[in-house]
Amino acid sequence: MSHSLMTPSAVAGTGTPALEIRGLGKSFPVGGLFSRDSVRALHGVDLAIGSGEIVALVGESGSGKSTLARCIARLEKPSSGEILIDGVDVLKRDRFQASRAFRSQVQMVFQDPFGSLNPAHRIEHFLRRSLAIHGKGGGSEEATRRRLEELMTTVGLEADMLNSYPHELSGGQRQRVAIARALAVEPQVILADEPTSMLDVSVRIGVLNLMRKLRDEQGISMLYITHDLASARYLADRTAVMFAGEPVEEGESLDLLANPAHPYTQLLVSAVPDPARAGSYDPVRRAELRQAVMASTRCAFDGDPNQPCSAEEPVRHHVGDPASRHWVRCHLYRPWAAAGAHALASEPTNPSHPASNAQEEAPA
Numbered sequence: 617m618s619h620s621l622m623t624p625s626a627v628a629g630t631g632t633p634a635l636e637i638r639g640l641g642k643s644f645p646v647g648g649l650f651s652r653d654s655v656r657a658l659h660g661v662d663l664a665i666g667s668g669e670i671v672a673l674v675g676e677s678g679s680g681k682s683t684l685a686r687c688i689a690r691l692e693k694p695s696s697g698e699i700l701i702d703g704v705d706v707l708k709r710d711r712f713q714a715s716r717a718f719r720s721q722v723q724m725v726f727q728d729p730f731g732s733l734n735p736a737h738r739i740e741h742f743l744r745r746s747l748a749i750h751g752k753g754g755g756s757e758e759a760t761r762r763r764l765e766e767l768m769t770t771v772g773l774e775a776d777m778l779n780s781y782p783h784e785l786s787g788g789q790r791q792r793v794a795i796a797r798a799l800a801v802e803p804q805v806i807l808a809d810e811p812t813s814m815l816d817v818s819v820r821i822g823v824l825n826l827m828r829k830l831r832d833e834q835g836i837s838m839l840y841i842t843h844d845l846a847s848a849r850y851l852a853d854r855t856a857v858m859f860a861g862e863p864v865e866e867g868e869s870l871d872l873l874a875n876p877a878h879p880y881t882q883l884l885v886s887a888v889p890d891p892a893r894a895g896s897y898d899p900v901r902r903a904e905l906r907q908a909v910m911a912s913t914r915c916a917f918d919g920d921p922n923q924p925c926s927a928e929e930p931v932r933h934h935v936g937d938p939a940s941r942h943w944v945r946c947h948l949y950r951p952w953a954a955a956g957a958h959a960l961a962s963e964p965t966n967p968s969h970p971a972s973n974a975q976e977e978a979p980a
């Protein structure tokens with residue numbers, strides 16, 4: 617990203633980001649043992665999360681969100697790039713030290729609260745184990761007991777639920793246990809990969825509120841992965857949009873979702889039910905988008921060989937005020953036409969083109 621127009625990792629305020637990712641790439645081999653083919657799931661991802669900040673990572677299925685989280689949590693080995701926690705590159709550290717120290721700094725909460733808890737054990741077992749592995753038990757049985765009860769209270773569960781088995785809990789309660797298990801380690805960063813997508817709609821908001829409370833009260837930084845833009849707007853200070861393995865737009869959530877500059881973001885926004893934008897949902901265009909997502913190896917959004925999209929790497933442009941933290945990486949963005957960029961607000965049936973400059977027609 618040497619030719620970026622702005623610092624990729626600009627985080628408002630001062631101080632070292634809690635988590636910073638630089639140029640992270642990840643390829644998976646495909647096609648069997650002797651094949652040299654590979655899928656590039658991540659292309660040079662840059663992302664920074666400030667201390668006590670919640671950043672949402674949005675994008676459709678297959679855009680690389682989970683792979684990014686799994687690389688950060690060191691469940692996958694990145695092919696290239698750096699992961700800095702409090703300014704220290706954890707990939708370069710001594711392996712043993714890095715894995716132990718690192719795992720206590722970064723914890724992951726997964727999508728499936730059913731799969732992540734072994735049904736044979738009581739809730740107490742999972743939390744005790746987390747405390748023990750990371751040496752957070754407090755020294756005496758009494759201190760451990762207090763800590764277990766405190767963890768349950770923190771995530772909004774009754775302490776006597778420690779004696780329950782996973783199957784006795786609802787999905788929402790189980791996800792709270794998963795969060796308590798992450799908290800037991802006293803992490804600086806929680807990576808939550810679609811933590812509410814398997815929960816009943818009625819309990820989702822409670823889990824989001826719990827995450828916000830943990831940030832407010834304990835200053836924990838979070839990467840919140842979701843394909844639900846409304847929840848990103850609700851929970852996250854900033855939102856980054858992933859398209860085919862790279863962030864293409866990022867900004868403060870309210871600003872980004874009100875003024876999406878990248879055509880992909882505009883399409884995602886157009887799918888959010890919004891009574892004020894009736895008719896904005898375009899299933900045909902969205903089907904095309906999905907095909908583009910499956911087919912492209914880089915952001916080649918329009919798939920038009922005459923567009924520069926597929927040929928050159930786009931640079932970052934500020935969107936709006938130069939002081940804003942909103943940027944987009946798109947050849948089609950026209951800063952001077954940014955007044956017309958509010959395409960969704962002014963042209964509800966045309967979410968399909970960036971910057972919506974008057975001269976250019978949206979692709980059919």
Ligand SMILES: Nc1ncnc2c1ncn2[C@@H]1O[C@H](COP(=O)(O)OP(=O)(O)O)[C@@H](O)[C@H]1O
Nearest residue numbers: 644655657675676677678679680681682683684
């Ligand atoms: N273990 C793997 N082996 C091969 N390909 C993978 C593996 N994990 C992910 N991928 C591929 O990487 C891309 C990104 O996947 P993923 O990170 O799961 O996306 P998301 O979480 O946004 O849905 C997809 O094309 C997926 O098929």
Ligand SMILES: [Mg+2]
Nearest residue numbers: 681682683809
């Ligand atoms: Mg995923």
